[in-house]
Amino acid sequence: MSQSPLGFIPDPLTLPLDRILPSRRIPDGILASRKFKQIIASLEEVGLIEPLSVSKANRASRQHLLLDGHTRLLALRQLGYAEAPCLVATDDESYTYNNRINRISSIQEHQMLRRAVERGVSASRLAKALNVDVSQIHKKVGLLDGICPEAVEMLKDQHFSTGLGAVLRKLKTTRQIECVELMLTANNLTAAYAHALLAATPSHLLASEAKPKKMRGVTAEQMAKMEREMGNLQGQLKLVEKSYGQDVLLLVLARGYLGKLIDNKAVFRFLSRRQPDVLSEFEGIIQTVALDGK
Amino acid sequence: MTKQHRTTHLQMIPVDQIAVLNPRDRNGREFEQIISNIRSLGLKKPVTVTPRSDLEEGKQYLLICGEGRLKAFKSLDEKEIPALVVEVDDEDAFIMSLSENIARRAYRPLELLAGIEQLSNQGYDKRIIAQKTGLSLDYVKGILLLLEKGEERLLVAVEGGRVPLNAAITIASADSDETVQKALQDAYESGKLRGGQLMQVRRILQRRNTLGKSIAHGPARKGSSVTATSLVRNYQHEVERQKLMVKKAEFAQQRLLFVIEALRQLLADEHFSNLLRAEGLDTLPKQLAERVWPGGRAA
Numbered sequence: 001m002s003q004s005p006l007g008f009i010p011d012p013l014t015l016p017l018d019r020i021l022p023s024r025r026i027p028d029g030i031l032a033s034r035k036f037k038q039i040i041a042s043l044e045e046v047g048l049i050e051p052l053s054v055s056k057a058n059r060a061s062r063q064h065l066l067l068d069g070h071t072r073l074l075a076l077r078q079l080g081y082a083e084a085p086c087l088v089a090t091d092d093e094s095y096t097y098n099n100r101i102n103r104i105s106s107i108q109e110h111q112m113l114r115r116a117v118e119r120g121v122s123a124s125r126l127a128k129a130l131n132v133d134v135s136q137i138h139k140k141v142g143l144l145d146g147i148c149p150e151a152v153e154m155l156k157d158q159h160f161s162t163g164l165g166a167v168l169r170k171l172k173t174t175r176q177i178e179c180v181e182l183m184l185t186a187n188n189l190t191a192a193y194a195h196a197l198l199a200a201t202p203s204h205l206l207a208s209e210a211k212p213k214k215m216r217g218v219t220a221e222q223m224a225k226m227e228r229e230m231g232n233l234q235g236q237l238k239l240v241e242k243s244y245g246q247d248v249l250l251l252v253l254a255r256g257y258l259g260k261l262i263d264n265k266a267v268f269r270f271l272s273r274r275q276p277d278v279l280s281e282f283e284g285i286i287q288t289v290a291l292d293g294k
Numbered sequence: 295m296t297k298q299h300r301t302t303h304l305q306m307i308p309v310d311q312i313a314v315l316n317p318r319d320r321n322g323r324e325f326e327q328i329i330s331n332i333r334s335l336g337l338k339k340p341v342t343v344t345p346r347s348d349l350e351e352g353k354q355y356l357l358i359c360g361e362g363r364l365k366a367f368k369s370l371d372e373k374e375i376p377a378l379v380v381e382v383d384d385e386d387a388f389i390m391s392l393s394e395n396i397a398r399r400a401y402r403p404l405e406l407l408a409g410i411e412q413l414s415n416q417g418y419d420k421r422i423i424a425q426k427t428g429l430s431l432d433y434v435k436g437i438l439l440l441l442e443k444g445e446e447r448l449l450v451a452v453e454g455g456r457v458p459l460n461a462a463i464t465i466a467s468a469d470s471d472e473t474v475q476k477a478l479q480d481a482y483e484s485g486k487l488r489g490g491q492l493m494q495v496r497r498i499l500q501r502r503n504t505l506g507k508s509i510a511h512g513p514a515r516k517g518s519s520v521t522a523t524s525l526v527r528n529y530q531h532e533v534e535r536q537k538l539m540v541k542k543a544e545f546a547q548q549r550l551l552f553v554i555e556a557l558r559q560l561l562a563d564e565h566f567s568n569l570l571r572a573e574g575l576d577t578l579p580k581q582l583a584e585r586v587w588p589g590g591r592a593a
Binding site: 041048125260261267 | 299302318319335337339340342358367378386388390392395397402405408409412426427428429496533536543544546547549550553556557560565566570575578581
């Protein structure tokens, strides 16, 4: 028999929805969200997958407190279900259920979708269940086509838009790595930023010989300037990124210490007599150094 | 007639009879957490499987959801796992498995922490809450304190691991900017706060000062198509941001170098260092001392 304890009674129940009492409020705007529509779509396509988790019934009201499945309960109501399969938990906490959810990364999603499609699952049914256009499924399946393994490795745990892959594959391998590095440094993985980087890429670093489509409204000089500027900044940003935090902290520490020095009459006298320039710099630092060095 | 759910039944199934349909590579840390939760709190949900007769290596079921739970059970050396058994074809099994992973809503940090608040409202002692949730007593205490003070911004940062809980508590208890700076300094000197984290704290503090403790979600941003103007705007915005960052960093570095050099020269002056010793001011903050005398202080 099992040594690990079970957190639920191994006997599923089917409960009328009105005997399930939500334990917290759903944030505003959920009903209109893309995710909620996706949950509705998946319920319509393949039904409820996992039962809801509820606490033991209250003796007087016979109601069960809902521990896990608040969004699904809403969706079931909206779809006109009268009952829901439930598991009764042995404890009454709701924290651990949600805490364990780890959002699937874009690359994990791509891998799972690709495997499903390769095994013959219809893309149109997948699209329906996930409430996306079928072209979106194809794009996600081909997400990493033409992307080098190094860039893939860097993006492994990230969430990014499907459009990112399409932009990256227009670049040569080294430039792909450079751009992904830059995007991670800037903490900006949007397709819009990737487009900007693509525009700032010299043509010899593009994957195909063909010049990129000319953007209407962007002049050749603008492009050239973007290219230069971006190149310089990338280097600088990488350099300062490491030291900036440390520098600011040391400045804060130094400010505290310098403050103590200048508050001391004897030290103040010494400095004003022998090192007036240093003293006035110190005073300036004490007055103006905010945490970010401004 | 109202809509019906698929019929299922629950049974114990030997873990080595289950094949994973569509594996998801998990990172090690996530997995460690699943294991330790199951060990201390038990399995909170069964896995879902569908029976098959054509599998290799003695497998009799395909796993639809619960890969993390199954792996955890195996590594805890359990022989059987409670499983919901459903009769579906391969295509449905794949779609169910994908839906379970993708069609789910990521909880907002405050929603998650509401689970702790609720137990407290139900009258449970902090110690009991810690037991029920597998969290440490200090964490539960700290979260409840921050909840009580309405520090939503700090709570979100703590939940996301961006700010250590103890630093957040000190910040929440501080009554002025100066106390906050002192708190940060202490946290840094004691090693509780490191480089990147400090920047995070700073950003959160700025927002807390200008926008208040609570967070309000604006409407979701709309994805926009790329046009020449949006491209240039996006690019310029990013360039401005990065330039500012570089400028700030250079400025900070110059000032710091000045302070270090000035202190080094001053302290090399015997009169000055004697004066500091006499006034009890000769101890520099540790990190600063390491920069002023990189090879240790000359005797």
